[in-house]
Each structure stands twice: as structure tokens, then as C-alpha cells.
Amino acid sequence: MAGLRVPGWYWAVAVILLLWSLAGVGAFGAQVSMSPQQLAALPEAQRNAFSIMPTWAWTAYGIATVGALAAAICLLLRRNWATPLYAISLIAVVAQFSWSFAGAKLHETVGPEAAIFPAFIIAMGAVSLWFARFSGKCGWLA
Numbered sequence: 001m002a003g004l005r006v007p008g009w010y011w012a013v014a015v016i017l018l019l020w021s022l023a024g025v026g027a028f029g030a031q032v033s034m035s036p037q038q039l040a041a042l043p044e045a046q047r048n049a050f051s052i053m054p055t056w057a058w059t060a061y062g063i064a065t066v067g068a069l070a071a072a073i074c075l076l077l078r079r080n081w082a083t084p085l086y087a088i089s090l091i092a093v094v095a096q097f098s099w100s101f102a103g104a105k106l107h108e109t110v111g112p113e114a115a116i117f118p119a120f121i122i123a124m125g126a127v128s129l130w131f132a133r134f135s136g137k138c139g140w141l142a
Helices: 008-032 036-040 044-052 055-076 082-103 112-137
Strands: none
Touching (some): 008 055, 008 112, 036 044, 055 082, 055 112
């Protein structure tokens, strides 16, 4: 691995995934530490969803974001731990959003557009996992 050069676009993708995961960790931190006043300022459907969100869904949210951040760091360090960490992150984000739609029924209270951003997040998780697997097959991760 030490002598194997990776293409420049690899580093660009790895940095983009790092920034994406930092945004996710930031969003998680902001939401989990929301004050009662901040919660009250949210639209009713979002406020209700956050208020009744079970601990396991919050835990899945945290695992998804922190796992993606750890995976992105592994990409930058060219470590093969990126692949299982992205897999865990993707499973966790699917679990989290399954509650949002099966439990909180956001699609009923907000409308079908409530699925757009979660679908994008899940797609980013799948692309991240694919990229880590692809990088491993290319020999760029050890």
C-alpha cells in the first residue's frame, strides 16, 4: 500500500465524504441537544416527531453519523475499516428513518416530500459504502 498511488479524485471524494459526515454529526449534535425553546420553535410535525422519538432511534442516528465520520477518516488514512464502518452506518440510518416513517408517520403529517432528504441521505450512505468497497478492491485501502 505504501508505494501504491491513488488518483487525485480519490482524495477529493474522501474529503467530500468527510465534510458530509461532519455535517451529519453536527446535525445530530444540534438535534440531540435541542433546548425546549428550540424544540418549541420547530414546525408541529417535526416537533412531535422529535418528542416521541424512541431512544433506539436516537441511538441509530448517532451510530449512523459517528460511524460515517469514522469511516471517512479511515478513507483519508487509507484503512480498510472504512467498508465495515460505512456498512454499519448505512444499516443504522435505515433503522433511524424506518422509525421516522413507520413510527412517526412523517409522510402522513408532512407529506410525501418528507421522504426526499432521508432518501438522499440513504443514497449517500450506499454510495459511500460502494466507494469504500471499490477503493478496497483497487488496493487503495489496507
